[in-house]
Amino acid sequence: MALPDLSKYEKYEQLTQGKVRYYEAGTGKDVLLLHGMGVYTSADTFQFQFEPLAEKYHVIALDYLGFGNSDRVLGNGPTFDVIVDGIREFLDIKGLEKVHIVGHSAGPWFGGILTYESPDRVLSLTGIGSAGMNATPVASVSGYQAPTAESTKASNMNSVYEGSSLTEEMAGEMGLQMLKYANREGAVDGLRPLVNQMADANVRKSYLLQRRLPFIKCPVYFIWGESEGIDPGPTWTEEWESTGHNPGKGSKPWVAPNTKFDMIPGATHNLHWEHPELITKLLSDFIG
Numbered sequence: 001m002a003l004p005d006l007s008k009y010e011k012y013e014q015l016t017q018g019k020v021r022y023y024e025a026g027t028g029k030d031v032l033l034l035h036g037m038g039v040y041t042s043a044d045t046f047q048f049q050f051e052p053l054a055e056k057y058h059v060i061a062l063d064y065l066g067f068g069n070s071d072r073v074l075g076n077g078p079t080f081d082v083i084v085d086g087i088r089e090f091l092d093i094k095g096l097e098k099v100h101i102v103g104h105s106a107g108p109w110f111g112g113i114l115t116y117e118s119p120d121r122v123l124s125l126t127g128i129g130s131a132g133m134n135a136t137p138v139a140s141v142s143g144y145q146a147p148t149a150e151s152t153k154a155s156n157m158n159s160v161y162e163g164s165s166l167t168e169e170m171a172g173e174m175g176l177q178m179l180k181y182a183n184r185e186g187a188v189d190g191l192r193p194l195v196n197q198m199a200d201a202n203v204r205k206s207y208l209l210q211r212r213l214p215f216i217k218c219p220v221y222f223i224w225g226e227s228e229g230i231d232p233g234p235t236w237t238e239e240w241e242s243t244g245h246n247p248g249k250g251s252k253p254w255v256a257p258n259t260k261f262d263m264i265p266g267a268t269h270n271l272h273w274e275h276p277e278l279i280t281k282l283l284s285d286f287i288g
Helices: 050-054 080-094 107-117 149-159 168-182 192-199 201-207 209-215 233-242 276-287
Strands: 010-014 019-025 030-034 058-062 099-104 122-128 220-225 259-264
Touching (some): 010 080, 019 050, 030 050, 030 080, 030 107, 050 276, 058 080, 080 192, 099 107, 107 209, 122 276, 149 168, 259 276
Parallel strands (some): 220 259
Antiparallel strands (some): 010 019, 019 058
């Protein structure tokens, strides 16, 4: 299975803080795809979902300010505030009044803050392996460093297992794809403001998605990998089992009023790579 080439969908917009790259295709309901955190992370993380979703929806996959092929060196960021306000300004410039947000890892964290701050702009919020639920920084943030071809492939190999659609060859190709973003001038040092925020437990508390979820009224959907290693993965697995596969009925404080959950057996953090067709179907069924 070859990696999709999204270059023909590439566009750019100038925001107040810098220029952002994005992919855009399709017609229908407006769907905004938000990637996760990392010096090599970009809108390419949704390369297996982008074209299938664009057959049904108007889909945009955005590189935040400070990420991917967007401007990497900013005067005052990227930070939580710069990223979230950058997403909001992007929606303004594109004339998108209301969107369905789909995020992976830190994507639903940023998207969730936007939903909390600007509820009239978001029709639904979907988190795939969502971050932002724990005040304790994960080791990958506090131990942040420049990646290599070997380290990116090794990281991607966590998603290669029996039953996964990702192969070792694809993991290597994706590693090289990711490395080109990490090798852009200023990529590593440019992310330091956000890395420092994410590595500081006191700062993280101020931006936790967990605190905001109970006040988010739009439909919320979390898709979680059963083998997810990032907190609160183990806690969510316990909640999944104790509530008969409906954590929305649980007692945890992070449950939004209108929440749907799905747990994917055997899947890890990058479940949208491992089970691309299933994830695309679940997203389509939820968005409608």
